[in-house]
Amino acid sequence: MSLIAEKPDAVSDADNSGTDLTTAKSAEGQHNQQCAKILKDTFGYSEFRPGQMEVIDKVLNGQDTLILLPTGGGKSLCYQVPALVLEGITIVVSPLISLMQDQVQQLTAQGVNAAYLNSSQDAEQSQKITEQLYNGELDLLYVAPERLLQSYFLNSLQRVNVSLIAVDEAHCVSHWGHDFRQDYRQLGRLKSHFDNVPFIALTATADHATQVDIQHQLQLDNPFVFKGGFDRPNIRYNLLAKYKGFEQVVTFVKQQEGAAGIVYCNSRAKVDDLTQRLQSAGIKCDAYHAGHDTATREFVQTQFLKDDLQVVVATVAFGMGINKSNVRFVVHHDVPRSVESYYQETGRAGRDGMPAEALLLFDERDAARIKQWISTGTAADRYDIEMHKFEAMESFAEAQTCRRQVLLNYFSDYREEQCGNCDICLDPPKVFEGTTQAQQILSCVYRLKQDTSVQYVIDVLRGKSIRKILDNKHNELSTYGIGKDQSDNYWHNIIQQLIHQGLLRIDMTMSGILRINESARSVLKAERIVQLAVPKLSVDTSKRNKAEPVNIDRQLFAKLKHLRKQIAEEENVPAFVIFSDATLADMTDKMPTDKTQFIGVTGVGQTKLERYGMAFISLIEDYLATR
Template identity: 50%
Template sequence: MDCLPLHTLQTVFGFHAFRPFQEEIINRLMAGDDSFVLMPTGGGKSLCYQIPALHRHGVAIVVSPLISLMKDQVDALRENGVAAAAYNSSLGERDSRQLLARLHAGELDLLYVAPERLMNDSFLERLREIPVALFAIDEAHCVSQWGHDFRPEYVALGRLRGIFPGIPLIALTATADHQTRNDIMERLGLADAQVYITGFDRPNIRYTVMEKRKPFQQLQEFLGTRPDEAGIVYALSRKRVEEVASKLRELGIEAAPYHAGLADRERSRVQEAFLRDDIRVVVATVAFGMGIDKPNVRFVVHYDLPKNIESYYQETGRAGRDGLPAEALLLFGYGDIPISRSLIESGTNPEQVRIELHKLSAMIGFAEAGSCRRGALLGYFGQRLEEPCGNCDLCLDPPDSFDATEEARKALSCVYRVGQRFGAGHVIDVLRGSKNERIRQLGHDRLSTYGIGAHLAAEAWGSIIRQLIHRGYLQQDLANFSVLKLTPSALPLLRGEERLVLAKPRIKVAEAKKEPRRRGTVLNMEYNEDLFQSLRALRKRLADEQNVPPYVIFSDATLAEMAALRPLDSEALLKVNGVGVQKLGRYGAAFLEVIRQD
């Protein structure tokens, strides 16, 4: 394909402009250079390798961890007229032979494959015989032991760089802290790769934490305000998943359980029904979700406390992939903490247990945050939010605050005085003048900061230190026993050049005040809700006829834009984001007819 990437974006995929960094990443890959891409869910990672695949000679090999994810990607590409296929265990012997024949004949633009199948010696030999355009490692956090979903079969992918040194490789993920990023790049041999970090913020998601009181009643009330919306409810155990799903069905809500204890056929049925909008709510353990491309998930509820922020971020990120408003609700109860801790401590790898316990502490800190929830979430990944987001429970219903300048300076000074070599617990002990033996052995009872915080309880100091971490004054080195270290932002505060207001600890987390729901707008344009629902009904009918999920035809965001712009001819319809030439020819007349009849 000789046209420019922008032309491909517009005519094949139906989008009018690139998002930040996309064009640069695409051009780099087309030039044959490696890249590491960290981009939030729904940020357009797939286009970063799909467009180069259509411009470079040969087939693009895309590594994907799940058959369902491969199917979703392949279905969507085929709808856009792209020659794509998946090579996995779901294929019979005859279909496998036919696919490999197409591969050798040069008839494929993209081939999706699982890591263990790709690294099979016989398959690697096949690839040596044909032109390969590029390798794309999707869900690259699976490579790292620091990743929240480490998969041993991904480790072998580190051999690719040595086997195919001249072929560009791109690794992509939505979830990776500093340690995970470094580990991915080392394991995949990406020392010379350009790193692209577009940020972690998903501003369309509203984050809310509620004190867990009567969890099912709270869930019922939450769902009652969203009668037509699809969502996911995450629970910690299989038993709880089954119980919650059963109770929801008794209330007449289309819900189904999903966990690793179910038969493969049943899990596939539930996932397929959810993707096709036949099931409204999936109640699941963490076994459900990776690679769920369904863009119109409007909410994610955590019935129990997640084990780490990475999981929480990725799971909540399954809401609102289309950019429309979405909600993430966490029911936080202190009784969940010992359960999560015991599950972690049952592990057999002491180093992994230590890592996971530190990550659990960070998750608890997020749930207890006293200032902007989004700021705390982004701060964990090293991204600072300059202003409160205005779209979380703590921004909409702020806790009481106090001038914490002096307390903050004491805490920061103590971190410095102990050599920036200890975690929060030890710093708090020094501040409060603890007489434990370790402090005396280290000589920390002779520091100028010893005992200067005796007037506050340990819980209050814990809240202050967590907020200093969230605000970017301190960083917590999880790879090194959660040692606290000062950031450059701490210096003006220590010098007395600025004041700091923090939130008073609030154990009971109030429900955010309800504001009018942001319905009926897309890209700052108002749209007709009745027309939108008519377009959804048409999409569902066409999807059932084509035997594909509805969003593969058009996303909710595309339908909403149609309902806002009301295009009356093909030329106008082609200006709607998500409508490419292939889809215009296949579906344009049907959607235009509904719009004209409105």
């Protein structure tokens, strides 16, 4: 029977009222105990994260809810646990086939009766799952919005007991969201078909306007809204001024020592080019973008999920459906178009709570190019929204204070303390009086008649003997060679800072040439002092990430990963489906040598204990015996 705590009817008799209240509290206590048991036995966790049980209580009491939790923050458990408590089936609306497949694969590995229906299945597979649905054999069914909204499917659901409807990636419903989808917009129709069924909407990325719109579009009835904060403390945010971006990416990826990661580019051509460069550098990677056919994209994704590829280089077409918990880094070769996109894409790293790195390469030319795209290629009713979102992203990239504070402030998640785990906190900008350098650059741009690219200005400053400079007699300019003691990267960084300060600008109407702004006049006349930051030319990955566990036995951890990989290959599933990196790290700390100890490891439930426990226990025993 359902364990939903019923709200007691109002009665005049005080004793009866007290009895009803006691009964309600007893029922609530019962389902709290049942939820805790499901959490441990099925999912392998000994306690809920802050707010999860509160949300689950609201769901079990039939209230609509809107959940805002960061990626990896435990959103899924807020509907998966109720699905195992309630009678009937939970319908989960999900936007991508790959996301459904990942979720169902992990749930079935934990012993949960879950399935999905989507266009990747043939008629026989769909029929089998439909029969399971009608026979009450499923706890959760994942479907795409376009399938769910078809009349025949809605009518078929009237034959079963739908106990809960979960809308994942709910920001897709809002035109204010960064990933608006028309099919999601129609989900408000569901309320008329399931007026007595609670709805739970979940997202990791929604500013205030998007939150309000989600509630309106889904017709949520007086919903309980839970905002768990947007912080991902295990992700270290880094930014470098982009200069020879391909080389910067190769250097950074090599620093990761074989860890899995994603590199985002804003065009297919860049994806293909960077993939070739990484492969030439000996890095096992492949490309993913919409220009490849479905079979190729699925192959790349499967290889990545199974740890047979270290890196996927991709456009934004890759990622939302990736539930891979052991992605250790995300690189943005090009600046994203919104803070929401940046937050969501970097959030694909470190879903297991272990240390992760995010690197953004920022170039004012990229920013100017995106503004031009928005101006010329955006519908009138979307222009202000798109430009506002990109300007916020630009402000994040230009910030000289704690990056996490800037990021969280955008989502109204205000923090007074600096994070101590971003490049600004770990290596604060060192300011110097840079008037001379500013004058050298401005003078060079002026003498080149404000008609050249950033790189050409740098080539002249550094005194390079290239044909174009010699043919134009720019080697005879007074600024030729005055910056030869510094690198190209150094001067590129200084030019970026002068653009940030409004002394220079990129003119995209003239193929991205450098122009001098009126405000530069006072600098050239020595009437104004310019303060600059010492250029940061590389990412220091040697400093310990604050989220890194201190008790990891690296040798044992490597052996456990190898065993996990072997089992995953035998079962033809991704390694993280067996156990996450966080679970392996906890094994190295607790070193369990029997089943009683092994069930105490975080992420180990009854099903996984029975399936994999003895193999890992034996390895740990052998390791301890040889130490």
